[in-house]
Amino acid sequence: MADQLLTIITNELRALIRERTFILLLGTFFAMALFSSYIGCATRNTTLEIYHASVLSLQQAGVVHIPTNPFLALPPLSIFRNMTIYIFLIGALLAIVMGHQTLIRDRKSRVTQLIFSKSVDKPTFLLGKIMGLVTALTLIVLATFLISLVSAFSIPAQQLSAVAVGRLALFYLVSLLYLLIFALLGLGTAVIFDTESLALLVPIIIWVGVTFIVPELITGQNPVALLNPTNLASVAPSGDFFTLMHAVLSPIAIEQQYTQIAQSLLETQAPIPVSSIWMLFFYFALMVIIDCYAIAVYQITTDKLYE
């Protein structure tokens, strides 16, 4: 079984590298990871200069009580706060595509029939596919972590302490868990649906729902406003409707759980919301169960796939 698993995992990694669309999405993701810290740093430096210019302007206008500098309280890791957005936008889409392609590829080329005619059983096949996804996403997240580290240290005057590096590593670990949920969702729909496009679109619609609709119902923030990390930090439900929505929808608001963890790690020194991490684990486990069920009822001999 170990040999079979290793073969499936190796094959997954090889096949992924050959996929041009995957490489394109991965390239976009890495580019954004690289730019994220530079954008964050350039913005922070400029805003600091804007603060000093504002102080001068206020002093010239005769203002005596100048407000304190609001940027001094921001921890060094806040330059990575845009990464949270890129993870739940590009990263989640990348994960969906990976999960989707991992099974669609085999169904399309009728490799599944061939594999199951050998001594490979369904549990081994699924475990191999999931482990392949875990391995690929771990490598991607590890590379993104290294990109962030290198870019942070290459920025002049950007010092990250050992604790900060640890928090950054933890942020990427949580991000890996978040991405795996979407990868498994893509894998599950790739087993369930008979149409390739539908199998890709359904997880994308779910992703849109989780990323935009649920947070809007909970916070009252408009979809585009939710792409600004500052808005994410400032939102708080007000009024009976939003309080009710918060109570009802919080259990399925995984994007909110993820951003809460990310904010506590990158933008504050606050303790990490452990309940949110458990929530992500719960959804990961749920996706594994759904995938297991989908592969169990998958009819190998009558399988048909349309574009």
Add this chain to the structure above:
Amino acid sequence: MNKTAVWIIAKKEYRDALKNVLFIVLLAFLLFLTAVSLSVAGFDFQSQVGQYHNALAQLQALSQTGAVLEKPQYFPLQMLRGTIEYLEIIGAIIGLILGYVSIAKEKGNNTLQLLLTRPVSRWSFIMGKILGNSLLLLSMLGLIIIFIVVAITGIGQVMFTHLELVKLLLAFGFSYIYLLFFYCLATVLALVFRNLPNALIFGFVIWLLIVLIIPQIGDTMDPDNQIPGGFFNHMHMTTAQQRGVIAQFKTYETLRNVLEESSIEKHYERLTFAVLGIKNIYNDKGLSLIFQDKWGDLTWIGSYSLAGILLVYVAFNNKHILEKSA
């Protein structure tokens, strides 16, 4: 160009899309999102009114007037911010899907090759496809307008003025131009790519960059967006003082603006937000004043869509299609 052929292709496109479960699901999804955004805007306004009355009651209990408080004003078109943003995001996906399906079904059934053997010119085929899908997009937008009018006048008991109705129609007219760009984009990709799902994924990557990532970078670089409540509010600065300070950082602001302006989504947002009065400085203003300021954005989205149509023409190359299908 054969007008009969154009009309036959357009009618077929329209009928096919209405039979397409995916399109119906996405349309229902968009209508649901419109309802969600209108409800959220309504509850948000209700919450603001509630907060105003609470603050007023507290002031009156202290024997003070409520003159210092600003009473929330209800403008029905301002309730459409969420709807426009969903059109930016989901509407663009629908445009992509329509463009993709429009070509994928022809390629899948090998009817594209068959059509090329008939006396149908390239322009007739393209214009038929674009006309059919334009009618579809306009029907979809029309349905959303009816939904909005019924929700706001029927449930909200607020009547639109004539000017507001014209502004609503104009905003949705611009939405059509915006969605047409994504339709053309997906059509081009589906024509060019041999592997159709790869065309769809590639379309989603472009959508992600144009609609979400580039505007997001511009937005997060905005100095005023760095802290909750706004930096200049925190500093208690007047608009003139803010402008004076920002003028000192011209290069940074130009870079930010260039990033935002490279995305059709930002032009569409600026234009529709101005027309609908979502941007406060344009609220309740006449159309001439709005277009005086926003003609540039209108030119941009028009140019993007026109470029999209031309790209479809270039991509619809008989030899290339036959080679790819082989």
